[in-house]
Amino acid sequence: MTQTGTTDYVGLIRNGIFKENTIFKLALSLCPSIAVTNNLRNGFLMGVAVLFVQVMVNITISLMRNFIHPRIRLPIFMLIISGWVTITDMSMAAFAPEAYKQMGLYIQLIVAFASILARAEMFASKNKFMPSMFDGIGMGLGFLLALTVISFFRELLGKGSLWGFPIIQAKPLLILILPAGGFFAVGILMGFFNWMSMRNEKRRHPDRAA
């Protein structure tokens, strides 16, 4: 979506969560989604980190969009993104050292997220402050929700706990915590997401040939 001057803020947020959900629809920035989602706490924190970076990057670039020469905009964007990722990286090391120990590398890799760069390029560099901020919130929330859902299932079924609190007493499916399980979980959830949106399409446009 590259609308300029849009004031449909809720629409922007809804777009980021459903229509253009980074993980389930666009299949971008997948690397961390499998790596850190083997328990709820890490997945949630990663999502929060991405949300923070996305919003701050969008705001920064939107505020600076008239001062950046088009030819060098991509390196400048990368610089801005790396700056915010470094801040997030250090903050997490300070405030959540345990989680950071397990996923520090993946937090640093946020800088390579195609989704953040793409959003900056497609939206924030062409739109005013408020729409850009809400677009960042929308895409970031979509990512956070996706990660939370994935890690919710993986921890609940794979370890029988949630955020470290034991919930299920039966023997858990250990495979879900292993890397392989991560792929399975995302693949199945992605298929489910597709199926839901296919159903919605059919319901909203019953005359369109599927």
Next chain:
Amino acid sequence: MSMDFSKLFELIIAASLINNFVFTRFLGLCIFFGVSRKMETAVGMSITFTSVMMISAALSWLIFNYIMIPLDITFLKIIIFIGIVAGFVQASDTIMRKVSPGLYYKLGIYLALISTNCIILAVPLINAGEKYSFIESLAFAFGSGAGFALALIIMASIREKLELADVPAPFKGTPIAFIVTGLIALAFTGFSGLIKL
């Protein structure tokens, strides 16, 4: 300079099999799913990737150890490493175009895809974090490239067959690729006891 070959060999095995970048560390997935559709592109990408990986690992090691540590700016490593990779990819793009257009014609597109992605940044970051020596960093980079190549080639050979299979509609394309990758990852877990590090 004493080269401990067994340590180097261990590093390569570890990077390519035990901690395979795609199947165990989940890095480079975007490229992995994008390029593994055909064997031809998989091989082309593997070659480009391993070479870029090794050279950028070497460059970032040099800059990290000879410039960043003495100047005490190691906290800037994210920014600087990505700058190195982007710069190097840009440079090799230009050089390849002039020096060997034939090679560029075959492999040039992969270069652009490599420039910003998790995996190419991960190797210098891990090298810096683990404080590998120069040769060790190169071995690690080579191992990760080899592991990535292995992943790509396995995946491509499966996906070429998958195109003809009868996949349920919601799973067509990426979801089923994920599940297949999960199965391969499962197989790779078999490597986990291979070397006692």
